[in-house]
Amino acid sequence: MDLSDVSEELALIEGQINDIFRALSNGFQKLEKIKDPNRRSRQLEELTDKMRECKRLIKEFERALKEEESQNTHNTNRMLNETKQSMIKELNSFVALKKQHASENKRIDLFDGPGGGDVFAEENVQLASSMTNEQLIDSGHRMMDETDQAIERSKQVVEDTINVGAETAAALKAQTEQMSRIVNELDSIHFSMKRASQLVKELGRQVATDRCIMAMLFLIVIGVVAIIIVKLVNPNNKDIADIPGLPPPASRKLL
Known part of the structure; x- marks a missing residue:
């Protein structure tokens, strides 16, 4: 392609892409000589990173091409589009080569999409500028369906x-009501304990009073018993009055 017909930005991007293609070619040649599985895996990862960078640059090339499309001639735009399609095909060839080596090395191909197709497979990465009206409509319908499904999933998440x-x-x-009941029960228990403490104090005072009364009665009984004993031992002792219930002394019996 005659670089004098394109802008510096497009020429710079194309040069970067060509540099990556040369690096990929040398990298795959080097990969064929590596026997160690671990080294092969590392080499494949490096090549995969380069292919991702190349894919990004091709999209950047397309963006710049669209911005400058109105300024270029028809032939220049056609030549640039052909260059873009050529770069896509060359990158797809490296992707296929990478898949082959990854399969031989029994490694999972992380660079592929979930369907296992090429990164730039025609149905997945066909650029909008090269699509027909029917393809654009179909793509729009798919995007609308995916959007509707995403909205339904969002509604379900919100409902959940x-x-x-x-x-x-x-x-x-329920927990608040339970806590309220527990607080009420604790208040009741506190009141019951306070009332029980008062009853215990009253009972203690009553028991102390009963003990004093019993002690006085016991002293009275002891006194009476002592008087009875002394009277029986010394019946002539006039200092001790007659005790009710005992017979009087013999000297005082009626004649």
Whole structure:
């Protein structure tokens, strides 16, 4: 391509892409000579990073091409589009080569999409500038379907979140009521313990009073018993009055 017909930005990007293609070519030649599986895996990872960078540059090339499309001639735009498609095909060839080596090395191909196709497979990465109206419409319909599905999933997530929030609120309310009942029960227990303490004090005072009365009665009984004993031992002792219930002394019996 005649670089004099394109801008410096496009020429710079194309030069960077060509440098990466040369590095990829040399890297795959070097990979064929490596026997150690670990070294082969590291080499494949490095080549994969270079292919990702190349893919980014091709998209940058397309962006710059669209910006300058109105300024270029028809032939220049056609030549630039052909250059872009050529770069995509060359990158796809390196991707296929990388898949082959990855399969031989029994490594999972992380660079491929979930469907296992090429990174720049025609149905997945066909650029908008090269699509027909029908393809653009189909692509738009797919994007709308995916958007609708994403919205439905978002609605489901919101609904689940609301349900979880309601359940959490109900649980918190039940726990609050339970805590309130526990506080009321603790107040009742505290009052009962206070009342019991008062009763214990009153009972202690009553027991102390009963003991004093019993002690006085015991002293009275001891006194009476002592008087009885002395009277029986010395019946002539006039200092001791007659005790009710005992017979009088013999000298005082009626004639």
